[in-house]
Amino acid sequence: MGGITGWVSFGQDLTIRHDVLAAMTATLLPRGRDAGGLWTSEHAALGNRRHAVQDPANGAQPMFAGHATITYDGEVYNFQELRADLSARGHRFTTRTDTEVVLRGYLEWGLGVAERLNGMFAFALWDARAQRLVLVRDRLGVKPLHYYPIGGGVLVGSEPKAIFAHPSTCREVDADGMREMVFHTPGRTVYKGLYEVRPGTILTIDRTGTREHHFWRLETAPHLDDPEETAAEIRRLRQDTVARQLVADVPVGWLTKRSGDLLELFQAVPERVALPVEGADDLFEGALPTCDLPDEVLAALDLDTYLADSHATAIGEIARLPGESDEDWERRKTAYLHLTRTLPAVLDRIDRVSAAAGLEVRLPFTDHRLVEYLYNARIPSLTWSCRTGSRSG
Incomplete structure (x- = not known):
């Protein structure tokens, strides 16, 4: 368990907006009382609150390796198998966390890492080489992940309150939001302008726009077992x-x-x-x-x-x-x-x-x-x- 925040803006320098990211991340303190961390670059900023259950002494977040930086919430239950696979491919680990497995998995397989994960997870990853933000949510939507498009970028948070701590947002419920109180539609929320990453989905956000890719769907298949x-x-x-x-x-x-x-x-x-x-x-x-x-x-x-x-x-x-x-x-x-x-x-x-x-x-x-x-x-x-x-x- 933990809490994640993020802010991408292609039109301003976020290294001087540390205070805003800190305010967003502070709203998620109950989700992770063990540690907190902030990371900023020119066009991307990530925050994290950590509830440490794997390698508590290490694994500070946001975590970076190569050209990628990640803020992560959840548990990947097959991380040991993936770690062994990545080690055989030449990756060298500095922690025993599943966070690092996901991070290095992205460096190895790119967006294909998502379909290899078994667990409950939500993460935001900044790819400095591609200048893009990657948002990934687990197949059933056990872990929450929200985003709020703003001019020239996007805000990200585990919970709406983290996003609404940003001064550019407006907490508004319209008619569509009230309908969502009655029947949930994947991807929507009760707040105008605020969305969820749909379960089993990857969002990539760069200067050209936002793209959605489903790495899992609940599919119909014949059942042949007696x-x-x-x-x-x-x-x-x-x-x-x-x-x-x-x-x-x-x-x-x-x-x-x-x-x-x-x-x-x-x-x-x-x-x-x-x-x-x-x-x-x-x-x-x-x-x-x-x-x-x-x-x-x-x-x-x-x-x-x-x-x-x-x-x-x-x-x-x-x-x-x-x-x-x-x-x-x-x-x-x-x-x-x-x-x-x-x-x-x-x-x-x-x-x-x-x-x-x-x-x-x-x-x-x-x-x-x-x-x-x-x-x-x-x-x-x-x-x-x-x-x-x-x-x-």
Whole structure:
């Protein structure tokens, strides 16, 4: 866990705007009380608040190597394998952090580093050679990452309050923002001019503009495993995911009970990192915030039209398998809407509350391999007939 900030301006010298970056970064103190750092160059500035769980004595951020500087929040669970690969390619590490693995991974693979990462992560990286800012967010959107375009550049922050600490911003909620309180659209926020990097997405920002690249999407695929094979694969993925997420240089605890108040639950954990013992449904029941608006406001927002359009857009993103029954198609649509529209709002609240409690919460159920497998395995009638013992579809 940590907090990141950034500011890119191609029209001014940011080395003399250290105070603004410091103010932005200071708003994220609860996300990282162990250390803080600022880095400025002519056209780019990065800030970081660190909650140290890997190599606490080292790993100060922002971190730089070669032509790249990074500010990073999250955990990459396969960093040890990637580190070994990079070491074999000639990279020499000075810390035991996953941050340095991501940084050197960019130097080796460029934007291709994102698809190699397994974990929850959000980072901003300044490439001095290409004179571009790279923003990357994990596949399910466990870690938040916001940006706010301004004249000649962009502002970046883990949370909106970091961006709104900049004097060029305006905290305004318009009609579209109020609609977002009711139904979340990937990439949008409740504030006018403020956006989220969409889950599974890379943004690059340079003098010519902003480009978006998706390194992961939730895809439809045939499920060909029988029930026994399915159960075994789910078990294998869960065991591997939990084993990876237990790796830390600080004590790891367990969230073993439900509570009506998430902050109370998180504050009760004495360790710095925690995993849930039970499934997400038990632990985070009721975690999705609700929004009650006056009737006259609801009427003005024309929510029926908005929800119909938003629903149609979401459904249009899903591929239907040939021969998929109407029942299975409905289940697939429900699963997709939950994973891409409802879950991000839940994850955002979990992130905010855990940050306020000074606790890094790791969520095994958000491992993208498990999500991909279960998303398609939950459509049973197309791919397996228990009566005949044969595959169908």
